[in-house]
Amino acid sequence: MRLISFLILTAESLVRVVEAAGNSANGRQPIIIDTDLFSDVDDVGALAIANLLHNCGLADLRGIVLNTPSHYGPLAASVPFRPINNDAFFDSVDYLYGEYASKVAYHWPRKLDSAFSTPTPLELYRTILSSADDKSIHIISVGFLTNLANLLKSEADHISHLSGLELAARKVSELVIMGGEYPSGWEYNFGGVDPESTAYVVRHWPKSVNITYSGSELGGNIFSGQNLVQRSPPDSPVLSAYQWYVGRGSTTRPSWDPITTLYGILGLDFLSKLGIRPMLEYANTSGYNNVTATDGSNAWVNDTAVTNQHYLRLAGGISNHSMAALLDEFFTHDPSSRSCCQYEILSENAKDILFAEI
Structure with missing residues (x-):
């Protein structure tokens, strides 16, 4: 059971969304993860991190929302996008990567039998936010x-008398987005499928709520997962997902989503929460992101009047290799262990790598 807990957590938590409301005072960071689990395996790494930090008391995973339409993504994780279909992932760009979501859903026990039995993403968002403490939720996209x-376009309904924009302004303390390239460029999450929605969110997100961006240039240069075969149990769904996706005897993959999730839970405060030196910092003090709706390309605009938006970079003295080593600790750590909040999470090898740079 412990090896599949990250796959079934949200199916369980759907029935306790309301009961969990107001629980942020215990030190857990309440989070919602909005993921495209299906087309790239780094989403599995992100969910593994969220599950581990939930189990050890640093995160409160309120819900997982899928933004891809396959029936297999929800079965492998949680809540589906609508409409859903029976498509399996096929890489028509590089003809390299294999389907993994349907295999994970098929080979591991799960409590969700049908994706059609779950709420829509909008229903789940509005339910979780309406019952949350003010300024408590981190949304990790x-x-x-x-x-x-x-969500931002939604009107008041039977779930809440507030509109989606009002719910976001009142209930969310930070939106963390893996998307874009900084200071400027084009990236797939922003422009590959729905650039109009990208531009809408960036332009209409409440100015009273922080937004932090994790760009393709950050995670794309950090390759994690290389030690999964040596250090994971042979029946680990994380190991199998990476093997099925990457293929050709490798489990190494860029770290876009795991880094974003790690920041979305810990912020910049790695010292008090993990017992290690801060690994990330803001690359700017002011300014805002500007997105072109036609293709999703973005550019950072310097503006000292805007201080609620940031994009991330590695902290001074931290290398790509050391961040990858930290992520691998999460991927291979026993998710049922409660000794995962502090320095003890690190293997001796990781301690040598991380602290050699301090």
């Missing part, structure tokens, strides 16, 4: 922004 655009 590691995929397309369609669901968030729909």
Whole structure:
């Protein structure tokens, strides 16, 4: 059971969304993860991190929302995008990567039998936010922004008398987005599927709520997962997902979504929460992101009047290798262990790598 807990957590937590409200005072960071689990395996790494930090008391995973339409993504994780279909992932760009979501859903026990039995993303968003403490939720977006655009456009309903924009302004303390390239460029999450929704969210997100971006240039240069075969149990779903996706005897993959999730839970405060030196910092003090709706390309605009938006970079003295070593600790750590909040999470090898740079 412990090896599949990250796959079934949200199916369980759907029935306790309301009961969990107001629980942020215990030190757990309440989070919602909006993921494109299906087309890239780094989403599995992100969910593994969220599950581990939930189990050890640093995160409160309130829900997982899918922003891809396959029936297999929800079965492998949690809540589906609508409409859903029976498509399996096929890489028509590089003809390299294999389907993994359907295999994970098929080979591991799960409590979700049908994706059709779950709420829509909009229903789940509005339910979780309406019952949350004010300024408590971190939304971690590691995929397309369609669901968030729909939330912002939503009107008051039977779930809440507030509109989606009002719910976001009142209940969310930070939106963390894996998307874009900084200071400027084009990236797939922003422009590959739904650039109009990307532009809508970036332009209409409440100015009273922080937004932090994790760009393709950050995670794309950090390759994690290389030690999964040596250090994971042979029946680990994380190991199998990486093997099925990457293929050709490798489990190494860029770290876009895991880094975003790690920041979304810990912020910049790695010292008091993990017992290690801060690994990330803001690359700017002011300014805002500007997105072109036609293709999703973005550019950072310097503006000292705007201080609620940031994009991330590695902290001074931290290398790509050391961040990858930290992520691998999460991927291979026993998710049922409670000794995962502090320095003890690190293997001796990781301690040597991380602290050699301090």
